[in-house]
Amino acid sequence: MATPLPLQGIRVINFGWVWAGPVVGQTLGFLGAEVLKIESRARIDMTRNLPPFAEGIVDPNRSLSNHACWAGNGSVTLDLKQAEGRALALRLIAESDVVIENFGPGVIERLGFGYEALRAVKPDIILFSMPAAGLSGPLEHVRTYGLSLTSLTGLDSLVGYKGESPLPVENAFSDPFAGIFGAFAILAALNHRRNTGQGQHIEFSQQEAVMQMVGPAYMDYLFNQRSGAPKGNEHPTGAAVPHGVFPCRGDDRWISIAVDNDAMWQALVAAMGSPEWAGDAALATLAGRAAAVDRVHAQIGAWTRGFDDRELAATLQRAGVAAAPVLNIGDLLDDPHYKARDTFVEVQHPLGFKETIYGSYVKMSRCQAAVRPGPALGADNERALRGILKLPDDEIRRLEQSRIVY
Amino acid sequence: MTEALTPPRSGALAGLRVIDFGQGVSAPHCARLFADFGAEVIKVEPPQGDAARRSGPYPGDLPDDEKSGLFFFHNTDKLGVTCDASQPAGRALLLELVKRADALVENNLPAQMRQWGLSHDELAAVNPDLVTISITPFGQTGPYSEWLGSDLNAYHLTGASARYCGRPSEAPLEHGTFSADYFGSVAAAAWGLAAIYGRALVGGGQHVDVSCAEAIAAAFVGGQNIGLLAQDKRWDSRTGVGMPLGAPATILPCRDGHVWMLALEPGQWKGLCKVMGDPEWATLDIFDNMYSRAQNADVIYEFIREWTREHDKMDIMTKCQAAGCPVSAVFTIEEAVRHPHLHARNYFVDVEHPALGTLQCLGAPFRLPASPGGAKRGAPLLGQHNDAVWGGLLGKSRPELQRLREQRVI
Numbered sequence: 001m002a003t004p005l006p007l008q009g010i011r012v013i014n015f016g017w018v019w020a021g022p023v024v025g026q027t028l029g030f031l032g033a034e035v036l037k038i039e040s041r042a043r044i045d046m047t048r049n050l051p052p053f054a055e056g057i058v059d060p061n062r063s064l065s066n067h068a069c070w071a072g073n074g075s076v077t078l079d080l081k082q083a084e085g086r087a088l089a090l091r092l093i094a095e096s097d098v099v100i101e102n103f104g105p106g107v108i109e110r111l112g113f114g115y116e117a118l119r120a121v122k123p124d125i126i127l128f129s130m131p132a133a134g135l136s137g138p139l140e141h142v143r144t145y146g147l148s149l150t151s152l153t154g155l156d157s158l159v160g161y162k163g164e165s166p167l168p169v170e171n172a173f174s175d176p177f178a179g180i181f182g183a184f185a186i187l188a189a190l191n192h193r194r195n196t197g198q199g200q201h202i203e204f205s206q207q208e209a210v211m212q213m214v215g216p217a218y219m220d221y222l223f224n225q226r227s228g229a230p231k232g233n234e235h236p237t238g239a240a241v242p243h244g245v246f247p248c249r250g251d252d253r254w255i256s257i258a259v260d261n262d263a264m265w266q267a268l269v270a271a272m273g274s275p276e277w278a279g280d281a282a283l284a285t286l287a288g289r290a291a292a293v294d295r296v297h298a299q300i301g302a303w304t305r306g307f308d309d310r311e312l313a314a315t316l317q318r319a320g321v322a323a324a325p326v327l328n329i330g331d332l333l334d335d336p337h338y339k340a341r342d343t344f345v346e347v348q349h350p351l352g353f354k355e356t357i358y359g360s361y362v363k364m365s366r367c368q369a370a371v372r373p374g375p376a377l378g379a380d381n382e383r384a385l386r387g388i389l390k391l392p393d394d395e396i397r398r399l400e401q402s403r404i405v406y
Numbered sequence: 407m408t409e410a411l412t413p414p415r416s417g418a419l420a421g422l423r424v425i426d427f428g429q430g431v432s433a434p435h436c437a438r439l440f441a442d443f444g445a446e447v448i449k450v451e452p453p454q455g456d457a458a459r460r461s462g463p464y465p466g467d468l469p470d471d472e473k474s475g476l477f478f479f480h481n482t483d484k485l486g487v488t489c490d491a492s493q494p495a496g497r498a499l500l501l502e503l504v505k506r507a508d509a510l511v512e513n514n515l516p517a518q519m520r521q522w523g524l525s526h527d528e529l530a531a532v533n534p535d536l537v538t539i540s541i542t543p544f545g546q547t548g549p550y551s552e553w554l555g556s557d558l559n560a561y562h563l564t565g566a567s568a569r570y571c572g573r574p575s576e577a578p579l580e581h582g583t584f585s586a587d588y589f590g591s592v593a594a595a596a597w598g599l600a601a602i603y604g605r606a607l608v609g610g611g612q613h614v615d616v617s618c619a620e621a622i623a624a625a626f627v628g629g630q631n632i633g634l635l636a637q638d639k640r641w642d643s644r645t646g647v648g649m650p651l652g653a654p655a656t657i658l659p660c661r662d663g664h665v666w667m668l669a670l671e672p673g674q675w676k677g678l679c680k681v682m683g684d685p686e687w688a689t690l691d692i693f694d695n696m697y698s699r700a701q702n703a704d705v706i707y708e709f710i711r712e713w714t715r716e717h718d719k720m721d722i723m724t725k726c727q728a729a730g731c732p733v734s735a736v737f738t739i740e741e742a743v744r745h746p747h748l749h750a751r752n753y754f755v756d757v758e759h760p761a762l763g764t765l766q767c768l769g770a771p772f773r774l775p776a777s778p779g780g781a782k783r784g785a786p787l788l789g790q791h792n793d794a795v796w797g798g799l800l801g802k803s804r805p806e807l808q809r810l811r812e813q814r815v816i
Contacts, residue, residue, distance in 0.1 A: 006604020023625065031600040052634045064633025139747040143732035147648060147655070148666035151734045154742035156657065156666065158582030159571065166664050166736055168648035168657045169581060170570040176625040177589055184596040185772045187603055188443045192418035192777045194603075200776035208753060209771045212435070213581075213588045217739050218768060219475025220463035227738040228582070233558060236583050237476050239461035243558060245567075245577045252568065252643065254578060258556040260457075322554035326578055328568040329631045329641035332623060337563075340548040343620050344632050356636030358624035362597040363545070365526065366612035 003367040005032025010190070011096040013038060013089070014073055015113070017045050019146060019172060020130060020206070021102035022070045023179025028098070028186065029072030030360060030369040036096075036380055037073040038089055041406050042081060048377075054353040060377060061351055067374020068357040069176075071347075074380035077406055084404045086112050088389070094121040095388050097193075098186055102130045105140050115201040124199035126189045130182055134205035146172025153211045154218070160230030167230070177213075178206045234293065235260075241289035242268070245326055246301040248309035254326035255309045257300065257316065262286065264321055271319040272303050349373040381405060417444020418777040422602065424448070425503060425510040426484060427491075427524075429456040431557065431587040432541040432594070432618060433513035434480035439595045440509075441483035442770055443779040448507075448795055449484040450500060452491070453814055455788045456481070465762070471788065472761040478785045482757060482767065486786025487795045488816045491522045496815045500524070501532050502800050508602055509537040509611075511594070515554070516546050526613035536611040539598035541590050545617030560586035560619040565627040573646035589626070590618030652696035653703050654678075657736055660714040664736035665722050667710060670696040677729030681722075682713050759784030792816050 010033040014025035017039070025035040039045060041060075047069065048060035055062070076092070079085040090112070093099055099118060101108045108114055108129065118125045132149055133139040142152070150156045150173070160167035185202050193199055211218070216236050217228040233256070235243040240260035248255050259265050262285060269278040277299050282288035289296055304312060309325040316323035327335060333344060333356075345359040350373070360369035385391045385405065399405040422445040426437035434449070434456065441447040449456075455471055463475040490496040504510060510529060512519065519525050519540075526538040540546055543555030544563075553559075558580055561567060566585075567578030580586075594616040601614050635641050648656035654667045669678035672695070679688045687693070687709050692702045699706050714722060719735035726733035737745065748754065753769040762784065770780030796802045796816060810816045 003609065004604075004607050006600045006608055008604070008607055019629075023629075027596055031597065032604070052638060054633075054637070064637060065630050068633055069629040133747060134751055137747045137750040139745075142734065143727060143730070144666075144734055145655075145668055145732055148668055148732065148734050151657075151666045151736045152742065154737050154739040155581065155583065156736045157664075157738045159579065160582075161572075161576070161579070165659055166657050167572065167579070167646060168666070170644060170648060170650075171626075171630060173566070173570075173581070173585070173626055176629065177592060180589075180596050180621075180625065181592045181771065184439065184592065184599055185774070187596060187599040188418040188779075189774055189777075191422075191599070191603055192774065195418075195421065196776075198776050200774055203773040203775070205751075205772070208748070208751075208769065211742070211768055212592075212771050213583050213585065214739060214742070215435075215479040215768060216463070216476050216583060218743065219479050221739045221743060222765060223463050223465040223475055224467065225740075226463075227740045230582060233577065233580050235558075237461045237463060239476075240556070243556075245558075245562060245579075247577075252575065254562070254568075256559045256562040258558040260556060264554075317553050320554065322556050322559055324550070324553065324555060324559040324563050326562040326568055327565050327623075328643060329565045329627070329635055332565050332628065332632065333635055337544065337548040337550045338620065338623060341545060341617070341620060343624050344628060344636070346636070356632055358628035358632060361617075361621045361624035362593055363547070363615040364597070364601060364612050365615070366601075366608050366610070 005367050005370060007032040010034070010098065012036065012098040012100060013093050013096045015099070015101040015103065015108070017102065018047055019069055019175035020179045021100055022073055023176050024100050024128065024130070024182040024186070026070065026072035027180050027183035030371070032370060035073045036076045036092065036384055037070070037375065038076055038078050038080070039377065040077050040079045041377060042079040042403070054349070054355055062353070064355055067355055071357050071372055071374045072370065073375050074383070075375035075377055076380050076384045077378040079404055079406050080111055082404050084399070088404070089113070090121055091389055092384060093118055093125065096122065096125070097190070098126045098128065100128045105131050105135045119199070124193055124197060126186060126193065126199045127201045128182060128186050128204060129202065130178060130204040130206055133207040135203050146175040149174050149206055150210060152207045154214045155210065158214070158217060158228050158230060162230060162232040162234065164230055174206060174210045178204070178209055181209050238290055241286060241293050242296050242300055244297050246304040248304055248307050248312060252328060253309045255304055255312055256324050256326055258322045265289065267320040268316070271316055271321060345371060347371065347373045350379065351376055415444045415446060416777065417779055418774050419443045419445040422446070422509070423507045425450055425507045427510055428513040428541070430458050430513065431480060431584045432591045433511045434458065435588065436539065436541060436591040436594045436598070437484065437511045438480050438482060439771070442781065443774065444777065447484040448503065449481055449486045449786060450489050451486065451788060453488050459788070470761070478759065478762065481785035482781040483783050484786055485791040485795060486789065487792050488789040490815050491524060493813065493815050495810060495813060497523055499796065499810070499815065503795070504529050504536060505533050506799065507533065507536060509539055509598060511539045511541070511598070513541045515542065515552065517552055530611060534610045535605055537598060537601045537605070537614060539594050539614045539616070541594045541616045541618065543586065543618050545620055546615040557584040557587045557618070561622065563619040564623040565631070566622055568643060569627060569631065570644055572644050574644060578644065586618040586622060589622050590616050593621040647703065651700055653700040653706055654710055656707070658707065658711050658714050660717055660719050660722055662718045663738065665714060665719050666734045666736055667714070668732045674731045677731035678726060678733070681725045681729050681731070755780050757781050757784050760787060789816065
C-alpha cells in the first residue's frame, strides 16, 4: 500500500474562484486533503472559459490553463443562488474541516456562510478568507485585479529598468504566491485545532501577506527613509555585483550572472580570459564593483553576446560562477532539469483527452503528492451527495432536474 | 516536544522546535514564518554569522553585522547560536540539537550538506521524526542541483521574466526583490508544515525538497502557459504592457508618480470615462470594448496619459474606485507604509533590538484570531543564546562551553 499523504482525512470546501483561492485548495490537495470546490453552471468561473482548450474544443471543462491552476480541487456543482443549494453546501461544511473563500468582504456572510453560521454546524471549523486588503480598514472594499494587487504593497514601484518608471508584471504573481501561502495559514490553524480543539476564522489580507516580499526595501525605508525604485536586475540590497542578465547569441537569449563574493569575481575574470578592464584593482572588492556597476555590466554584456546561453552557463558553473540560462516559455518542456524533476506531467483526463499540467513542484522523500487532472464541472457530485451526504438516488435526480445541483 | 527553552509560547505552532540552518533570504524567511506563529526557532549560524549580516540596508549605510536590515527582517523571534558544523565537535553539537527538534530548515548546496555529514539521511539517523526542509535555487536532484545559484539565477530559469517582465528585445527583469526566494520559502513553509503535521500518519519525518525555480516555473508560469505549449507548441513573450489583449490595463505615469490603470469591463470603462469628465474621444468606435481598445493601444494610452499626467495618484485612485473602476495608485514603499489603511488595521508592531533600538516591524503576514502571530522580539545578536541553548537545553557544562569556544566551534 502506498504511504498515506500528510493531510489524508482532512476535508476542505473551497468557494475560492479565479486563481488564488483554487491554488489554496490545490496545495492542500497535493498534500492529501479531500478538496471539494463548490461551483455552478449558473455562474461559470471566467477562467473556465479561457483558451486554449483541450483539442481546440471550446468547453468550460477543457480550458488548459484553468485545469493546470485548479488541478487537485474536486468539483461539486451547487447553485448558491437557490436556498436548497446553500443548504446542501452547509451540510457538506458540517462534514468538513476547512472552508476557503476569496469573495469580497461581506459576501460570504450574505450567502449565509459567515463564520458564526459555519460554527453553528461545525464548532471547530476553520474558515479561511483571503480578501485583497483585509476585512476592515479604509481600503476594505478596494477593487484590484491579481495583476495590480501588488501596487498596494509597494512592490510594483520596484519593478522596471534602472532609472526608469515602474513597469508592469504582466500576470498575477501574487495569486499563486498568496494561494500557497494561504495553505500554510490553514495548516497553522489545523495545528492549533489539534493543540486546543479550537477552530477559527483566518483573515488573510493579500496585501499584508505579499508585503513580506518588500521586507528588504521596507527596512531601508525604516532606517534611511528611502523608498526604493526600479533598478533592473541589480541585487535588491546591493550585496552582489555583477548581478544581472546579459545577452547571448540568438533571438531573445540571455544569461543570468550573480557574483556575491570577491573570489567568485576572480573566477569570472579568469573565465572571461582576464581582460584588461577587469584587472582594475578597484574592481577586486564589492564596494569597487558597486561604484562601477554600469561599466562592469556593460563590459560583461559585450563579452557574453557571442556565446550560447546554455554552454556559457555550464562553462561559468565549472569555473565557480553562479550563472544560468534565462528560459523562455518555449524552453520549459525540454529543459533537462525540469524533465528530470517531473515538473510538468501529462495526465489522462476522465473526459477522454490528455493534458499537460504541473505536478508536484515540491518533492517529499516519504510520500508522493497526489496529482490529478483539472476538475470537470460536477466531477465529485456523486462522492459528495451520495458518499458524504448519503442522499438517495431519487433525491439527487430531483436536485439535478431543478438545477440546484447544476 | 521536549522542554521549551523560552517562556511558554502562544500561537498556532506552539510546541514545535525548528532549527534554522540557513543563510540569506529563503530558509531564514521560511523559519521565521514558523517563529511568527509560535514555534521555537533556533537559528544556527557559522562563527562568522549569516551572510545576510554583511548586507545592507544598514542605518546610515554604515555596515555593522548587528544592524543589517536584511538579517533583521528574516530573523525576528529566533534564538541565535553559533556552531561551526565543519568541525567534528560542531557537527556533534548540531546533531544533539537535531535530536530535540521537529524540523530543520536549510538552504545550503546539497554537496555542502553532504560534506558536513548533515544530509537528511544522516539527520534522520539521529531523529527519525525530523522533517528536513531544503530550499535551494534548483533543488536536491536534477542536472542543475549542484549548480551555484542565487535568487536571480533561479527566477530567470522559470520563464517568468522572459514571459511577463520587461520590454521585448530588452533584458527580462526580476521584480526588484527576492521573488524566487520568497516564493520558494512560502512553498517550503506550506509543504514543510504539512510534513510535520502528518508525521504520525506517514510514519515519521521526511525530506522536503523545494526548488525555488521549480515552484515558480510550475505554479506561476506553468499554470498559465504549459497547456498551450504542450498541446499547440505555441508560446508568448513579454510585451512591456500590463495586458496586451485588453486595454486599458497597464501602469501609467501621473502627476506625482504612477497608477495601475485598469478599465476592462463595460462598467469599469464607463466609470473611468465619467471620472475623466466623459471626454469626446472616448465615444469613438475604436474604443468600444477592451479588445478594440487594445488594438488601438497607442492611441488610447496617449489619450489617457494626457489626463493622468494632470492628476495625482491618490485622487485618481479614490475617484476611479468610487466609480467602480479598479484603478490603484502604484504606492511607493513610503506610501504603502504611511497609508491610513494598514494603521487602521494595527498592522505594524514595535519590536526591541539591543543594537537597533525600537523598530516598527511589518506585522504578521496573516491573522489567526484564536492564536495571533507576528514578531515579538528582534533578531538575535550573533551567538546571543549560546549559553541558553548549548548550556541550558543541551546541558553542556561551563568548562565544556569554554572548550568549544576555544576551539572556535561556537
